[in-house]
Amino acid sequence: MLRSKEANPLEIWLNKWFYLLLGIGIFVNATGLFITILDSDGTLYACIAKTITQTGDFINLKVQGMDWLDKPHFPFWMAAISYKIFGINTIAYKLPAFLFWLMGCVYTYQFAKKAYSKRVAQLSALMYVTATHLFISNNDVRAEPYLTGLLIGAVYHYYLAANSKNWIKDMLIASFYTGCALMTKGPFILIAIGGGFIVEWIIKKDWKQFYSIKWLVAIVLVLLFTLPELYCLYFQFDLHPEKIVFDKTGVSGVRFFWWDSQFGRFFNNGPIRGEGDKFFYLHTIIWAFLPWSLLFYMACGWKIKSIRERSRLHEYITFGGGMLMFFVFSMSKFQLPHYINVILPFFCVFTAQYVLQITNSSIVRVVRWIQYVLIVAMFLVMGLLLFFYRPEQYTLAIAIIAVTATGSLLLFNKDALTGAIGKSFIAVIGVFLFLNTCIYPSLMQYQSGSKAAAFVNDRFTDVGEATMFNENSYSFTFYSHKPIFFGNIDTLKAKAKVAPVIVYTNKQGLDSLKNSGFSTNIPKAFNFFHASELTGTFINYRTRESELKQHYVVKVLYR
Helix, strand or coil, X not given: XXXXXXXXXXXXXXXXXXXXXXXXXXXXXXXXXXXXXCCCHHHHHHHHHHHHHHHCCCCCCEECXXXXXXXXXXXXXXXXXXXXXXXXXXHHHHHHHHHHHHHHHHHHXXXXXXXXXXXXXXXXXXXXXXXXXHHHHCCCCCCHHHHHHHHHHHHHHHHHHHCCCCCHHHHHHHHHHHHHHHHHHCCCHHHHHHHHHHHHHHHHCCHHHHHCHHHHHHHHHHHHHHHHHHHHHHHHHXXXXXXXXXXXXXXXXXXXXXXXXXXXXXXXCCCCCCCCCCCHHHHHHHHHCCCCHHHXXXXXXXXXXXXHCCCCCCCXXXXXXHHHHHHHHHHCCCCCHHHHHHHHHHHHHHHHHHHHCCXXXXXXXXXXXXXXXXHHHHHHHHHHHHHHHXXXXXXXXXXXXXXXXXXXXXXXXXXXXXXXXXXXXXXXXXXXXXXXHHHHHHHHHHCHHHHHHHHHHHHCCCCCEEEEECCXXXXXXXXXXXXXXXXXXXXXXXXXXXXXXXXXXEHHHHHHHHHCCCEECCCEEEEECCCCCCCHHHHCXXXXXXXXXXXXXXXXXXX
């Protein structure tokens, strides 16, 4: 006979299925390691790390020979170290980011287990490996996978330090992670790491934390661990005010790090600007946190109610830090969907906590129907994509949809709540497999830069150098095995007088080369469409041709 504490069917289900489902979730996310890096941010970052590897210069960040200030160093250092070990290739670029994402999963589990229970930890981890935008970021790799792992890791160790007399070790680890997080994205990440603790202390009236020596030590340690970034910025920019950055001289790298890169974007008065929508993340979270986004909104309501009723829940760090950062993102004038990734571990924890405490049969029915509607929507989207897009892996796509649809129908039927959670997991895993094995590989055939580079590497072994003319492609720069030089048409003429040069260009550039006296071989054409900016016209196989442009590879001489 079951003990009362084991009577919750969802807890029993987690105990039975957790490790298998977690393994499946990690495996499916790992399939993104093998997909060509997506233009343009991903290939830009890959190129920066490639330059570090080839020059051995870990201080000066360069893009196509020019000084680059937009992002801090840490992700590029990690990718460059990976290149040193595994060579300059797709997997080597994505692997360290994937490991930091995996670190985020481990720490999400550890934090939830320490603050709540093993079952909350298990459900949090399953939500983490199936959160849609975390999955997307394991394919379209930027800074977010690094930041996600570092943030929740720092929060976990600060949580241990805050509640322990032997806090030195955890404080060191947490502050190191925080320093690395600052060297990944900048000082705004401190709001997510520290803001949750401040909310927790205020709600619980734990005033002694505000004058504890621990947090003064933490501030000093974080500054120490951030010194490598500050030194690099000072060396590259502050010591060289003559450098032209953002179309002006006298730019301070240290000031940019502490102010312009983050607060300048927030207030829209820095060198990088945007147009903010206060409701952007309210609707972004609906798809970014699928299939758990509507449960997240229910969990928010429950958490707010508990605060109003002065309930003493285990912790408010995840809710406080997550919602505080959510508010900051929403008020910012510069917004991108992937920014929200860093607080998804927080959302996983308090959403899992909410789901596991549901006992009201009416709420269970609501949850079940919400999840079933989302499941149907996910399969409908896959079906529509299959019908209109027509990927080359058509048979595989049908098999994935059929198997996961059958699994969603037949598995986990005994209990309404476990059925809803289990079927949602299967459905979203089906979506992830469908995207990574069928859609993304098909889209990459329209990324002309990487296709052209592969062609050049294979066919033009006798040509020493390559360049781009009238067209810029980070994917061509990254995947080309040949040295890429940058300059104007006079630079190209000087090079082409000595030896043949491979040129990647568009139609206008090709015509200009011919009109400027270059002799060319028959150009090789590649279809181009920006895969990260999909349109309905492109997705529809009947109208796709009208959206395609032509890019070319041509061997030129100038006599």
